Amino acid sequence: MQFKVNILHTDLLIIGGGTAGCFSALTAAEQSDCKIMIVEKANIKRSGCLAAGVNALNAYIGEDETPESFVEYVKQDSEGVIREDLVYSIAKRLNTVTKKMEELGLPILKDENGNYVQRGRGSIKINGENIKPLLSEAVYKHRSIEVLNKVNMIDYLVHDREVIGAIGFSIEEPKFIAVYAKAVICTTGGAAGLYKPNNPGFSGHKMWYSPFNAGAGYAMGIRAGAEMTSFEMRFIALRCKDTIAPTGTVAQGVKVKQVNKKGETYVRKYGEPTTPMRLYATLMENENGNGPCYLQTKGITKEQEQELYKAYLNMAPAQTLQWLEHNTGPASQNIEIQGTEPYIVGGHTASGYWIDRNRKTTLKGLYAAGDVAGGSPKKYVTGCFVEGEIAALAAVNEIQQKLSPAVDERVIQRYVNSLHRFFENGSCLYEIEELEIAMQKIMDEYAGGISQQYAYSEQKLIIAAARMDELMDVAYTLQVKDLHELLFIHEIIDRLYVGRVLIEHLKARKETRWKCYQENKDYPEKDDANWKKYVNSIYGDGKVNILYRDLIERDEAYEHSH
Amino acid sequence: MSIHIDKQKCISCGKCCKACPGSLLYQDEYKKTFIKYPKDCWGCTACIKECPAQAIKYYLGLDIGGRGGHLHIKQEEDYLDWYITSPQGETKKVRINRKESNQY
Numbered sequence: 001m002q003f004k005v006n007i008l009h010t011d012l013l014i015i016g017g018g019t020a021g022c023f024s025a026l027t028a029a030e031q032s033d034c035k036i037m038i039v040e041k042a043n044i045k046r047s048g049c050l051a052a053g054v055n056a057l058n059a060y061i062g063e064d065e066t067p068e069s070f071v072e073y074v075k076q077d078s079e080g081v082i083r084e085d086l087v088y089s090i091a092k093r094l095n096t097v098t099k100k101m102e103e104l105g106l107p108i109l110k111d112e113n114g115n116y117v118q119r120g121r122g123s124i125k126i127n128g129e130n131i132k133p134l135l136s137e138a139v140y141k142h143r144s145i146e147v148l149n150k151v152n153m154i155d156y157l158v159h160d161r162e163v164i165g166a167i168g169f170s171i172e173e174p175k176f177i178a179v180y181a182k183a184v185i186c187t188t189g190g191a192a193g194l195y196k197p198n199n200p201g202f203s204g205h206k207m208w209y210s211p212f213n214a215g216a217g218y219a220m221g222i223r224a225g226a227e228m229t230s231f232e233m234r235f236i237a238l239r240c241k242d243t244i245a246p247t248g249t250v251a252q253g254v255k256v257k258q259v260n261k262k263g264e265t266y267v268r269k270y271g272e273p274t275t276p277m278r279l280y281a282t283l284m285e286n287e288n289g290n291g292p293c294y295l296q297t298k299g300i301t302k303e304q305e306q307e308l309y310k311a312y313l314n315m316a317p318a319q320t321l322q323w324l325e326h327n328t329g330p331a332s333q334n335i336e337i338q339g340t341e342p343y344i345v346g347g348h349t350a351s352g353y354w355i356d357r358n359r360k361t362t363l364k365g366l367y368a369a370g371d372v373a374g375g376s377p378k379k380y381v382t383g384c385f386v387e388g389e390i391a392a393l394a395a396v397n398e399i400q401q402k403l404s405p406a407v408d409e410r411v412i413q414r415y416v417n418s419l420h421r422f423f424e425n426g427s428c429l430y431e432i433e434e435l436e437i438a439m440q441k442i443m444d445e446y447a448g449g450i451s452q453q454y455a456y457s458e459q460k461l462i463i464a465a466a467r468m469d470e471l472m473d474v475a476y477t478l479q480v481k482d483l484h485e486l487l488f489i490h491e492i493i494d495r496l497y498v499g500r501v502l503i504e505h506l507k508a509r510k511e512t513r514w515k516c517y518q519e520n521k522d523y524p525e526k527d528d529a530n531w532k533k534y535v536n537s538i539y540g541d542g543k544v545n546i547l548y549r550d551l552i553e554r555d556e557a558y559e560h561s562h
Numbered sequence: 563m564s565i566h567i568d569k570q571k572c573i574s575c576g577k578c579c580k581a582c583p584g585s586l587l588y589q590d591e592y593k594k595t596f597i598k599y600p601k602d603c604w605g606c607t608a609c610i611k612e613c614p615a616q617a618i619k620y621y622l623g624l625d626i627g628g629r630g631g632h633l634h635i636k637q638e639e640d641y642l643d644w645y646i647t648s649p650q651g652e653t654k655k656v657r658i659n660r661k662e663s664n665q666y
Contacts, residue, residue, distance in 0.1 A: 043580050043583075045581050045608075046581050046608035051608055055666070107662055107663045125663050125664055125666065126663050127663045129660060199626055201601060202625055203626045205603060205604050206623070210604060211584070211602065211604050212584045212604070242626035249666050253665075307666055310664060310665075311664040311666045313656060314664055317605070317620065317644070318605050321621075321632075321646060322622060322626070324648065324654060325622065325627070327648065484585070
């Protein structure tokens, strides 16, 4: 395949047009005159996590809350190891970004006084089925924003440790694309597909997180030597069985309890009901012969049931279809629940780029926002908006003093050759899909997947690391036949990088801080005396180098010291 | 796969191909849509909402409780009408006003 080389220039490059990316672009367009380009591997209309919709905004400062109390809540739920400074900066802006989203057309439930109706602590009720089209419409209204859809970025262009753009390819036509920019914001989302998923082959992608988020932004950062944090704090969701639909809508929305096969509530038997504890308790009940576990919806009213049919259609239609197809519903049948496979996702836990308060990464010229940015768990959709906003404001400020970077033809040619290589590779014994299955099996069995009840030991991680390295070698020998396969192979390579870093992070934290998320069988207890710190890493010379950092408090003004 | 495309109904507009967040849909030589990577479908129903001809329906795999039922969507101004057909062929309509919030 011959690639046509396209070299483009912009002021601000945003990689990934999902939740954080679109909001970043809107902010930059409203607050500056700079030229903005969003590069998106699918199409911004429905790409990213919000494709099917979302049914609540789960980070909002409600009437009895303050930004300070929000920080305390996140800190407590995350066992103390968070970037309080980052969470605080998010908390202070949650309500203004919510207002802005409402102005863009998002319906939010209000009471008779015009106040938002809260769904449990810090959560408000919306109709988020159309949230992504609303965001993309707003983006297209700005003439200063150019959107490149169906272009997959694979690496940053780096000069003297400064990010000056990125390269990638179109998945529609043989076109190599290099975008040079004065600043880059990475908003590619987290990583799904690292572990063997809940459902087998046919419904394998019926998963919690977007299966199209393959950790590209993490992997690009890892390869470029950016510092990463807290990958060992994986996220595992508690979901409706099989459909992997959300449980919060029912648990917090209708306010029902988690019960075991005997109808007993069980979470508090195991500890305070934090997010990881609700999952761990469910796992333990199954282990102890008390499964299946359910959300106790039996007995809710028919009106509530009707509303739940709608709520699920607005975010996870599989659940409503499953009910109606079986001629049943939550009023007559409890909802069985299960844990998902682990994901790496900075919107829920703390995994991601190590950033300063402006969302600047440790690489000059590069910012990170949303699920790809670390340190601030529980940011969810609104928190991703805030981070997109903060990153955009800092980036447009930086751009003002900068000149356009120079094009380096040799670098471009090297990257074009690296793409050609996959077409020129001779026939191989293995298919791309086999590589994916092999990777997910290794991670499942040796790095704490579902089959291991999320637990691992150092010995197992050592095996996982060695096998992942072998797969990485195989990956570069595979042959691709078309552009979509070229996309697939890059997604797998990215996951191998993310998985490799994850394994080292899991190995490095010699305690068990988060039930299920990070369950080290060699060190099964939480050890506050030694481990109230961040596990960070920088990749270089083919090795993941671990470093530790002290906790940063709420009012500290952390800055990178490079 | 969790979608089925009726080629007879497909009007070759290509809107679904553009919207799929996994770029899994392609057009054949007659510009009719097909899903190139069926196992990779997330089940988000973006394509079904795009289709002006109701040519795409959504169903569950056998491994997650599928029994032959399916759904499709018609749009009418601010409304999304979800038509859910049971394995026995009975169809229920659930009408959702896109401008109204969920109650939960």
